[in-house]
Amino acid sequence: MVPLSVVPMLLSNGGTAPASMDQGVARWAAEQVLSLAPDNASRKAGSKLGAAGPWSGAGCDSSGAVWGLCKGSGSKPYQTVVDTTGPAYKCSCPSRKFPCKHALGLLLLWACDEQTVPHSEVPEWAEEWLSGRRSRAAAKEQPGAGPGAAKSADPEAARRRAERRAERITAGATELEQRLADLLRGGLAATERSGYGLWEETAARMVDAQAPGLAARVRELGAIPGSGPGWPVRLLEECSLIHLLDSAWLGRERLPEPLAATVRGRVGLSSAAEGPAVRDRWLVLAQYDSADGKLTTRRVWLHGRASGRTALLLSFGAAGRPPQFALPVGLMIDAEVTPYGAGRPRAELGTQFGPPVAIEAPPPGGPCASAADAYGQALRDDPWLDSWPVTLTGVIPVPDGTGWQLVDADGGAALPVAAAALTRPGLWKLVALAAGRPVTVFGEFGHRGFVPLTAWPEDMSETVPLI
C-alpha cells in the first residue's frame, strides 16, 4: 500500500474564506440540499422557493434546526421546520413528498443566504416539533424499549418458522440446481431464443421458495443474452455463481460461520445488525439510488475517520419513490454505526451526536493496484461480490477509445471505468475536476470496472458527488 496523506487540509475555496461554520454547524452546499430531493419535479419546485421572496421569519440554530414561514397560495403561510441532523422535515403543507418543496426551498435558502436565515431563537411553533422529535429519538435509545423486545416474545414459534423457511429454500435451491443442469445439458445457445420468459418463470419459483436473493439473481440472467458480444461467457459466469450459491446453501452446515452468514444473506434471509456499535466521525462518501424491481434502494457509503472502516447504509422505498433517509454527501457526522457482521460493509446508523460538520480531507486511498487487491481480498469472504468500495488517490481520467480509464499519475497502471458509468453526467464532472491532473476518487470497483461516485480535487476545495 502507498503512504496515505494524513496531513490535515483545511477546507478552503481556492484561497477564499473557509466554508461558513457558524458554531460548528456547516451550512450545506446547494448540491447537497438538492441531493435530498425525492424527484426532479421537487428539485425544480424547491429551487424556485430557494430565494428570499416568499419567506419570512426564517432562522436556524446551532443544534442544526432550520425553520421558516413560506407564503403559498392560501392566506396562512406554511410552517416549515427541518432538523438537519436527521435530516427530518415537518411542513404544514399538504404535500406527501418528503422533503416537500418548501423544506427544500428553505434548506437552499439556508445554504445560500445567511441574511435571510440568520441565527436566532427557535420560535414556539417550531420548537414543539423539534423537541418532540428529539425526545422520541432519545427514547429510542433506551434498551429494551424498542420493538426488538416484542419480536422475541415466542422464541419457540420463531425457531419453527425459521426452520420451515429454510426447508422451502432448500427445496427451491434443489429445483434451481436441476434447472441449471438441464440448461447446461441442452446448451446456453438455446436461451438466446427463449428470452426473459424462461428466467421470469424460474425467478417466480424462487420467490415462492422464499429465496428473494436467488430470485433476483435468476431474473438478472434474462438480460444477458441480449447484452452484446461475449454474452455466453457472462451467462456461464453468472450461472456458475448461482450454482455456487445453491451448493453453498445446501452444504451450509459444513461452512465456517462467517461464510455461512454470507450465504444466508445472499440467498435472501434477513439478519439484524449485531454490533457492536462503532462510534466514529463518519464521512458521508456517497449516496445514490437504484431501482430494483418494485423497490428503490438507496445506498449511503460512510468512511470512519478513526476506525478506517467503510460502512454501507441501505434504505428502501416503493418503486419510483425514493427513501426518506438521506445524508449530505461531503460532510461528516459524529455517530454510532452498527455493522451487520464482521467483514461486511452493511451497517445501520444509530445515534447521531450533533449536526454534520465540514471535512478536512478526503478518505485515505491508494493507486489502481490497491483497488484490485481490495476487491480480490473481499471476494475471499464473499465470492458473489460484484464490486467493493475503494478510494483511489492520484489518478487521472483518460479517454480510451469509446470509454474512459483512471490512470495512475505515473502512467503505470489503469482501471477501466465501468460501462454503466460512461453515460452518467458525473463522469464529465470528474473529467472537468481533474482537468488532466491527479485527483482522489471514491467509487466501487469490481469485475465490470470502476464506478466513480465522489471526487475531491487536489486543493480539496470541494467534495463533488458524481451521481
Next chain:
Amino acid sequence: MTTTASASPWEELVTSALLGTDRRTPPAGTTPAGKDTPVALLDAAALHTVRRRAGLSPAPPAAGGTLPEPAPHDGRRALPLPARRRLVQLLADRSGSSGSGGRRGTAPDLTELLPQWLAAANEHGYRAPASVLPALLDAARARTDLRTQALTFAGPRGLWLARLNPEWKFALRGGSAGSTLPDMEDTDAVRKLWEEGLFAERVALLAGLRAHDAGAALELLASTWSTERAEDRLMFLDSLRAGLSDADEPFLEQALSDRSRNVRSTAAELLSALPRSALAGRMAARAASCVAMDRSGAAEAVIVVEAPHECDADMQRDGIVPAPPSGRGERSWWLGQLVEAAPLSVWPDRLGGRSVREIVALPVSDGWADELHAAWCRAAVRQHDADWSRALLGTPAAPPSTGPGTTSPAERSKLLSALPDDERAAWVAEFIAAHGLSEAFQLLGVCTVPWAAPLGRAVVDALDIARDAGSYPWSFSGVMGLAERCLSPEEADRLEVLTATPDEQEDASPGAGGYWSEAFQRLVSTLRLRAAMHEELTAA
C-alpha cells in the same frame, strides 16, 4: 464455433456450455471427476470465475501510458462560496418550465437571471468552478444567448473539456476562442495562427487584433485577401466594422470590385459609413441631385424630390441594388438606397442652411415624405448620428403615430441606440409617461441595464396605473419580465407597497388585484435576488 487444441480450459468450458454437454462433453481434466457432467462443468466454471475476479489486476493504460495534455492553467480568482452556491442554483433551474405561459407565481425566474450572473462574474474576472463546467456547457449548448458569456466564464478549462465531448463541439466554433489567442504583440504567433488556424480561430484572431491595433488587422487581412474564399472574405470584411476609420478606405474601395456581390455590397455599406470617403462623396452628389428645396416660389418652404431615372453601372459598383423587391417601384427603391448611403452632413447645406430639426420638419412634395424620412432614419442608424436620430425621433410626448421620422417601434429603438445612455433613458421615460407601456417593450430593450432612476420610476408608475385601470398583469408580462431583469435593485423597497392585494374594485377584472400583487411580489423578490447575486460576487 470450433475449438483448437490450444484453447484454454475456460474456453473449453464456455464452448461446451454453449452447445450443451449432451452434444459436447468438456475435455477431460477441465472439470472435476465424479459428478454429473453439467454439474461438474458449473463447478469448474464457478472456480474459474471467482479465481479470475479475485486475480483482477489493473490494465495497462491506453496509448501506452502517455498521458494527455492537462488543461491550461486558469489564473482567474475562485468564486466566493455564496456565489458558487448561487451559480449551482441558477444552473439547476435551467431546465425549469418557465415561459410556458399562464401564472408564473411569486418566485423569481432563475433562468432569466443566468445571463446577468455570467456577465457580472466575467466582469469581476472569476474562474468557473470545475465541477460546474459540464452543466455550464450544457446550458450554453441549449441557449445560444448564453454562449459568449458562458464560454468566457468557462475559460481555458472549459474549452479543454469541450474538446473531449462531441456534444460540446459548438464551443470550438469560435466566438469564445479569446482564451487561446496569442499575445497580439507577438507578430510571429499572430501570423502563424492566421496562416494555419481554423476558420473560427482566424475570425477570432482578426477581431482580437482589430480591437488591439486596427491598422495591423487590416494589413493582416490584406496580405491574404486574394486567396480567401468568397464566404470567408465576407466574414472577414464584416469584422472591419469594429474600429472602422478613413484608413480602411483604400482597401474597401478595392473591395468594391470584388468578384462576390455580397462582398461588394458590404464594402459599399462600410464605405458609406465613412463620410469623408470617395464613395460617400459620390453618393452625396447623387442624392443631392435628387433632393432639393422647391424654387418655384411657393409661399412656404417645401422639399422636392426627383427620384433617379436609372441605375447605372457606377451606381451598381457603389453597392446600389438595381432590382427592387416585389411591390416596390424601382425609382423609389434607388432613391432610398442613395439617401441611406449619402453622408447626412450633406443636407443642411443642400437644404438652405437649415438645422437638422428644421429639415426634418419641412413638408415634402408629391408624397415622398415617408420614403425620404425612412431613408434618413436608416442613414442615421448606419452613421450612428445622434443629432439626426434625435430630430427623427421627435418629442417623446407627441402621439406615437405622428412622429417626424418613423412610427415603428423597431426603427425607433434603433435610432435610440445612437443617443447617449442618459438621454435615451430620459426619452423612453417620457414616452412611457405620455403613452403607457403598450408600445414601450422594444424601446425598453435598448436601454442600459440597470435602468436609470427616472426610467425605472416611469415604468413602475405605468404598471401601477395599468393595475388601477383594472387590466390583468399578463397583458404586461413582456414589460414585467424586462423590469425583473433590468430595473435597478434599489427600487425593491419602493415597490414593496405594491405587493399588497388591494380591495376589489367594481370595474376591475375579477381577481386582477391578487394577480397584480403576485406579479409585484415576483418583481420585488427578483430584484432582491439580483441585489444578493451582485453582492455575493462583489464580496471577496
